[in-house]
Amino acid sequence: MQDKNLIGGQWRSAHSGETFAVCDAATGEELARVPRCGALEACDAIEAAGKALQAWSGLTASTRATVLTAIAQAMRERKQEFAQIITAESGKPIDEAQGEVDYAADYFLSAADEANQLQSETIHSRRADRALCAIPESIGIVAAITPWNFPLAMLARKTAPALAVGCTQVVKPAESTPLTALAFAQLLIDVGLPAGVVNVITGDPAAIGQAWLGDGRVRKLSFTGSTAVGRLLMKSSADQVVRLSLELGGHAPFIVFSDADIPAAVAAAVSGKFRLAGQTCVCPNRFIVADNVYSEFVDQFAAVASGLRVGRGREAGVRIGPLIDDRAIVRIRNQVKDAVAKGAKIVTGGATVPVEGCLDRFFAPTVLANATAEMLCFQEETFGPLAPIAKFETESQAIEMANATPYGLAGYIFARDPNLLERVSRQLNCGIIGVNTGVISDAYAPFGGRGWSGFGREGGRWGIEEYISWKYVCAAVNG
Ligand code: ADP
Numbered sequence: 001m002q003d004k005n006l007i008g009g010q011w012r013s014a015h016s017g018e019t020f021a022v023c024d025a026a027t028g029e030e031l032a033r034v035p036r037c038g039a040l041e042a043c044d045a046i047e048a049a050g051k052a053l054q055a056w057s058g059l060t061a062s063t064r065a066t067v068l069t070a071i072a073q074a075m076r077e078r079k080q081e082f083a084q085i086i087t088a089e090s091g092k093p094i095d096e097a098q099g100e101v102d103y104a105a106d107y108f109l110s111a112a113d114e115a116n117q118l119q120s121e122t123i124h125s126r127r128a129d130r131a132l133c134a135i136p137e138s139i140g141i142v143a144a145i146t147p148w149n150f151p152l153a154m155l156a157r158k159t160a161p162a163l164a165v166g167c168t169q170v171v172k173p174a175e176s177t178p179l180t181a182l183a184f185a186q187l188l189i190d191v192g193l194p195a196g197v198v199n200v201i202t203g204d205p206a207a208i209g210q211a212w213l214g215d216g217r218v219r220k221l222s223f224t225g226s227t228a229v230g231r232l233l234m235k236s237s238a239d240q241v242v243r244l245s246l247e248l249g250g251h252a253p254f255i256v257f258s259d260a261d262i263p264a265a266v267a268a269a270v271s272g273k274f275r276l277a278g279q280t281c282v283c284p285n286r287f288i289v290a291d292n293v294y295s296e297f298v299d300q301f302a303a304v305a306s307g308l309r310v311g312r313g314r315e316a317g318v319r320i321g322p323l324i325d326d327r328a329i330v331r332i333r334n335q336v337k338d339a340v341a342k343g344a345k346i347v348t349g350g351a352t353v354p355v356e357g358c359l360d361r362f363f364a365p366t367v368l369a370n371a372t373a374e375m376l377c378f379q380e381e382t383f384g385p386l387a388p389i390a391k392f393e394t395e396s397q398a399i400e401m402a403n404a405t406p407y408g409l410a411g412y413i414f415a416r417d418p419n420l421l422e423r424v425s426r427q428l429n430c431g432i433i434g435v436n437t438g439v440i441s442d443a444y445a446p447f448g449g450r451g452w453s454g455f456g457r458e459g460g461r462w463g464i465e466e467y468i469s470w471k472y473v474c475a476a477v478n479g
Pocket of ligand 1: 145146147148172173174175205206207208209210224225226227229230232233
């Protein structure tokens with residue numbers, strides 16, 4: 001397992017020699033120790049990215065596309081190895097971890113396709129005395145700060161488009177899941193990516209983030225994480241006018257209309273809500289169900305949820321692994337307590353489940369009936385396996401409830417009437433809509449949010465655009 005940082009093609013420790021422990025999310029056992037870097041190493045990483053920039057951005061886009069395709073292929077070849085690391089440090093079920101590796105590889109394939117199409121564009125002006133064109137240039141050195149929940153896919157989303165366009169990159173993974181990022185760094189070396197094109201450091205997030213945003217050479221930061229940290233980074237990016245993409249928290253509504261296929265809606269609700277034990281930013285957070293199918297939906301949902309196996313992610317058949325830390329347990333307990341105090345009914349779950357040899361971090365899949373907008377779980381992102389279900393009577397009421405949040409990432413609608421689906425899709429204030437499906441992520445589509453969920457898009461040509469600085473050239477034509 002790789003436990004050093006990659007800077008300029010060298011495996012390095014922190015200058016101070018300090019390290020911090022990375023632990024198994026389920027048991028708390030130490031898996032490895034990685035460097036505790038700070039501002040000094042953050043600057044070393046920028047230096048290395050700066051040295052590599054000219055050569056990398058000077059390659060043809062199709063040459064870079066070949067490298068991206070090789071990265072995708074190598075990722076697939078190392079799927080089991082990556083999946084084991086992801087499961088150990090994040091706690092997610094092993095089949096979800098394998099799915100994450102495929103998803104991450106898709107970002108490289110998508111970016112390779114886009115790189116092959118990158119070209120200057122001729123602009124037809126109304127004036128005959130000018131020749132105009134727009135050239136897609138790399139924005140330069142870019143930074144990526146990634147979260148713990150998809151340690152490979154979130155990195156892939158940022159690295160693939162950056163490399164496609166010709167940027168060089170400095171990366172800081174989350175403290176709880178840096179081993180996946182270091183294994184990824186090893187893969188980049190193995191496929192022959194030139195030294196310094198991607199640099200990965202671990203350590204103090206605030207010190208590293210400040211060093212990158214304050215430097216002036218880093219021209220863009222792509223961040224996925226909490227809205228609170230997103231706000232801090234936005235403020236810090238002002239001095240050097242650093243471009244940002246922020247993928248922040250979510251509070252997805254999941255609306256079930258009366259004509260919906262209820263068993264299909266239940267299956268989607270279960271797979272969407274309980275993936276990674278509810279710790280994804282697109283997880284349905286608020287269920288809003290038509291009154292005449294309410295009991296049917298609640299009963300079926302609770303029946304399936306209560307049967308999901310809770311345990312260590314590495315065991316086959318487990319659907320609910322641990323939450324990432326004790327804070328997450330406190331938050332979900334607090335939301336359940338608050339909801340019950342305000343009149344919600346626990347239909348299933350509501351507490352942690354003991355798992356032999358493991359920490360007390362396994363929360364049972366929980367379904368709450370009689371949820372209302374006054375409850376904390378309808379206002380605060382849960383990031384846990386809690387499904388509060390509220391009731392609505394009219395379409396406009398459902399839309400109003402769904403939009404009653406400053407977040408705007410994903411939203412889900414279940415119904416049969418195509419006109420209703422069309423109407424409601426248009427009115428939901430979010431960046432991504434799932435129509436009769438609970439799984440919406442796709443490396444070829446624009447992933448991103450509105451409002452407190454951030455801005456910028458990842459995936460497909462939209463993801464590439466974030467790393468391009470268009471240069472418009474206006475040349476005089478002498479007649
Ligand atoms: P979560 O609650 O999911 O852990 P965070 O926003 O705290 O979300 O973390 C997402 C990423 O942001 C992680 O890589 C973390 O280390 C990093 N991070 C946390 N605080 C800061 C900060 N002050 N400056 C820069 N990065 C930070």
